[in-house]
Amino acid sequence: MRILKNRAVRAATATLVAVVVAAGCSSERGKDDEGNKSKDTFVFAAPGDPAALDPALASDGETFRVTRQSFEALLKHESGGSDLTGALAEKWDSNDKGTVWTFDLRKNVKFHDGEPFNAEAVCANYDHWFNWTGSYQSSAVSYYWQSTLGGFKKNEDKEAPKANYKSCTAKDENTAVIEVNEPSANLPGGFSLQALAIHSPKAIKEYEKQDAKAKGDAITYPKYSQEAGTLAGTGPYEITGWNKGNKEVSLKRFDGYWGKKGGVEKLVFRTIDTEDGRRQALQAGDIDGYDLVAPADVDTLEKEGFQVPTRDVFNVLYLGMAQGKHKALKKPEVRQAIAHAVDRENLVKTQLPEGGKVATQFMPETVEGYSDKVKKYEFDTAKAKKLLSGAGETGLKIEFCYPTEVTRPYMPAPQDIFESVKSDLDKAGIKVTPKPLKWAPDYTDAVEAGSCALHMLGWTGDFNDGFNFIGTWFAGYDKQWGFKNEKVFDAVNAGSKEADPAARTKAYEKANEVIMDYLPGLPLTSSPPAIAFAKDVNPPEVSPLTQENFGEVTFK
Amino acid sequence: MLRLVVRRLLQLIPTLLGLSVLLFLWLNRLPGGPASAILGERATEAEVARINRLLGLDEPVWIQYWRFLKRIAQLDLGTSVRTGQPVWDEFTLRFPATVELAVAAILIAVVVGVPLGYFAARRRGGWLDVTSVSGSLLGICIPVFFLALVLKGIFAVNLGLFPSYGRQSTGIDATDVTGFAVLDGVLTGEFDASWDALMHLVLPAITLASIPLAVIVRMTRASVLEVLGEDYVRTAEAKGLRSSVVRGRHVLRNALLPVITAVGLLTGSLLSGAVLTESVFAFGGIGSFIRQAIDGRDYPVLVGFIMFIAMLYVLINLVVDLAYSLIDPRVRVH
Amino acid sequence: MKPPMTKAAKADRLAELMARRGGDEGGAGLWTEALRRLRRSKMALIGAAIIAVFLLLAIVGPWVAPHGPTAQIWRGEVFPNQGRFVGPRSGNWLGLDHLGRDELSRMLIGARQTLLVGVVSMLIGLVVGALVGAVSGAAATLGGAAGKRVDTVVMRITDMMLALPSLLLAVSIAAVMGQSLTTVMIAVGVVQIPIFARLLRGSMLGQGGRDYVLAAKSLGVRRRRIVLTQILPNSVSPVIVQATLSLATAIIEAAALSYLGLGNPDPAVPEWGVMLSQAQRFFDNAPMMSVYPALGIVITALGFTLLGEAMREALDPRLRG
């Protein structure tokens, strides 16, 4: 026994010594690595891990942030803006009904695996998605396909939306034609979605067989989507590694890229889930940039010489009112009273990062269909009081849900915003009972089910179309709001079937005015999610849709 | 000895079964489901319903439980709802990090705590005693997350002595053999990788060590005080032995027995309890993963994890007992 | 030659002399002994002093607080989004928090909340834990084979509870019950249960083996009586110590929960843990905003811990001397 013990001890000490000594003599080399590493590797900290490396299976921004560097869709938003421009398609056009979409594809584009990009490739992708079966049809896996092009060839679930996608035909090498059954507000915007980015057909063939099994109590993402180097896109970077343990995805510059080559040799995305964590990592020089900067930090970082470029706003935060939950909210006066009671200016002044704006309607001004003629509800506590007493609701008691442990691009500090709004309402004589809930699923569920009389929620646009905003709430009856008002519903839907962009915009403007007259809830603010970069970085054009292309990054 | 191991593992089975039932009933009481956790604000009722149906979460609990049992029987812990990967893989992926962290923390706690406790006992009532005891107590009283933030702010951000997050720097692409970053470096000869990993360990380990340290200091102190009063120490003195021998062979060897048990249990709690530390230092271990699992209602992960922890505890207790039987002849295992 | 003393006189003289010699060691009971040692331990004194101050604050705090906890009176002067805060000044001795509220008032009112959380959750743990422990301890010592089985089962369960990371337990409780002060208390309390249970059982087993229990058994005293009148009273001291220590851990655990966003939500009743977890976002620009509640927590916890440790030492017969 004793012998054995001693042996163990000796072994242990031996290793320890080895490590320390080794470390000692090699530490120098380590330093050098750091030195020249920063030249060609750009490290960006994201708040969350990607879900998969196949954007088609994902619905979260973190996945897209990574895949966007490697996969391209037919269309994209212009760098730093929110207008559509060509990506893999140079030009695109549709018939008047908006059901036949023709894309002139970019020539001599190669996939990372050397395959040529052409019309067949495009159709291969679209048909692949359209023919999805099994748990691929779950909206947890194919959310964006379903929300833009509806269901599948064979819907296995009667609840699934009916297919709107009809066919994709390769007219010639460089012309692809995609047909849909109904005109849709999601087009052409949908064609820019990262979820509909084009992969090399070779890769698709190869991994088609791998099923996303709904096994026991969870959906297993297909194996290929969890490994680097399986799929091949056309983007400026290739994904070379995904070290899950280290929460790190690394990409290498693709020299065969058709467009402007990537500025740095290697891109690395690392996950740091807390705001402080990301900020401190930047301050400590461990990373070169990060997203979702806490508003409180923007100023600090700038003072310390870091770069915090301002994004245009492309989201809206609103104060939701569930009429189903609280009868008083059915009275317009009460809703108006609340609207007048809230000091939205103060939120912008004190809570939001630079560039934040008061929201006058349920879409930011950057979106086509934004109207200046909507009814505005200025801050006026006295008026609020008057309206309440008029409605016989003085001393109104109401429950107010807010999410904890989360920051959303449109909602930097939920609890602070909540407390400000609450104290406003208190001043107007409305008794608020706070009800904090964990963001997901508690909060989102409660809100969806309309069990939160007052609540805060928001939306970040997927692409530049008004319906992508107002459509998500007011296209029909929704428990979250709990009201039926055909006038509103019709106004909102009017635009969605409209093929002609100009007419569509008009319709949306009208819709916004109708909505704000009815005032189902109170749009609070639009705030730009802040993004920060190190001093020695030439940052990319920051995008309102948070669709930065890190290929633009270079080091000073 | 082997029989002991086997017996313990058999005892484990009923415990696990009971535990799993409790868990299942418990977790089913949790509001909200994975679906909305996945989709966030994009979740609509219809979607949630569909996903739940697909996952069979709409079926009665006992059916789900039966399915679960069948899975477990095949040694399948299920699949994480959030990451869509097998729970087992997720654990094996992240557990080494936590083990590394926990071991480092315990090492610190023991290396610092035992001597402190010993000398505190020797100079009972002296300034060393008072300072070391109340100092270690202070360690317990600082909320871990705050301690972590402060340490990080000072040593990582301001002084830049240590990395502020993660397990490894980006530049160093270490080859992964065992998953234990430090060890791997030694095995593969990538010593800079080892060093790098060590540096990343320092701050989290110190943070995590604060509580075990306090416990160990106090235990050592108490137990040394007790042993110093024992007759056999007096005997040793009566033999005129050199004080080094008296301390080492007669005082410490006896005084450390209870400390060993404590260390075992502490390690266990660290392995399961590094949630705060890991999330402050974005340390890719099991702790932060579990925290996300809780937020995301990732039932399979939670169930799996608790099963995992249960087993872990039995194993640790086993190890402690074996270690004990090595040092304390009175409790030989037969 | 002095006149001979009477017997009585002699007796008195003796008594006087014996008295003068002073009493002998021993005889003093466990508790009196302990108290005597406590009064002389630095740790105990410091701890007690801290606790006294804390209690005072907790009691009078809300009345002496100059402003309401939610009144965002100086809202216009604080700009968290620009890192502009207001430090100590006349009128706001501890400055303003990130929503333009008077920090001092919130600290004062927070004291009571913090105490409340500590005490209630400790009590939950103590009462339930002690019950469980007592039952299983009694079963183990006097219940015979069946009792042993009961005991093992109970202890298994507590083991499991101990094995679960306390935060995980707390979080899932919070998830079921929704967030509120009560949730925090229960969550933190539940975590304490197994500790108390094991402790009491342990010391009961220790007592169970003692001669006086054997004696009582052999005299045929009814088991319930033995447990109630002999074993329990002699087993409580470690539990009392633990209770003191638990007050500290409870306060800290509560802070941890707040950091995980599960703290008491209601801004009207600020609790130091919540204040800390909210303020640490602004640590760079307004460190004091985190430091005040942090200090509050640390010092209070330290107070209870010091006292608890001192008691532990004072009561530990092995460490007499």
Next chain:
Amino acid sequence: MPLLSVDDLTVTFRGGHGRPPTRAVDGVSFQVDAGRVTGLVGESGCGKSVTALALMGLLPGKGVDRGGSAVLDVGAGSEFVASGPVDLLGLGPGALRDLRGSRIAMIFQDPLSSLNPVVPIGVQVTEILERHRGLRGAPARKEAADLLDRVGIPDPTRRLKEYPHQLSGGMRQRALIAMAVACAPRLLIADEPTTALDVTIQAQILELLKELVDQEGTALLMITHDLGVVAGLCEQVNVLYAGRVVESAGRRELFAHPTHPYAHGLLGSIPRLDAPRGDPLHPIRGSINDRIAWQDGCAFAPRCDFYDEECLEGPPALTEPRRPDHRVRCVHPVLDTTAEEVTA
């Protein structure tokens, strides 16, 4: 001259923690002659063990005051100690360590608790050989085996590997004795060496001790409350009461003529087979706690049948009422006892 002469030894425990200081040993004087067995008798609490510890230098450094002197003839000196007579109370810790185990050894009361439970017997024996005789490794083990053999432990080589809990009570005490005599000390102090053992074993152990001292010429200071042991072993007896020697005489003389009321009482309280039936025992009333300070008078007075005011006039001196070699500390010595009344 004697091997050890203790003169006016006093040991006082400072109270601290508000307790009054207690004087455990209050001016004890006695002598131990080389190669002879001297007894130190008294009921528990009379300060005999403290005396022993004081001689060994094992009393805690803090909170204890020592007075008087205890001169031991250490024979050959060592690196710390000059040869010849030295005052044990005057020595530094280093010197004491050198003497303990080599010149002066001790056997304790409870053999189980006096052995380190987690160290094999062998090591516990060899360590002392190594310390004082520089023996290491094989020779040390050999010597240890011999020692165990000498103290009558069967199969010593196996025992060396065993741990205390594997030995019987008697074995353990033998092992302790083996350690004590390992370096042939000049003085061996045995503090109630048999109290923790059952009677049959007691006899064996006493037998063993006798042999050893006879062979080695070691002087033995036997500390006990058991008059049986005294009768069987000691040549010179010192009766201790409340920290002072109250009577000192040769064994026969003492048993024949217990002169101090206390000694008288002690002997009177032994049950005897040849006593007529129904003849009651004569226990001493009260306990050692019913006493007064020596400076006020005779500490035994409160329990004494014969005391009067004279007893309360200051400390009584040692007198020699019977014979020059029989010293008694009493104002009213019991002189009328006749031999046949008490003889063992």
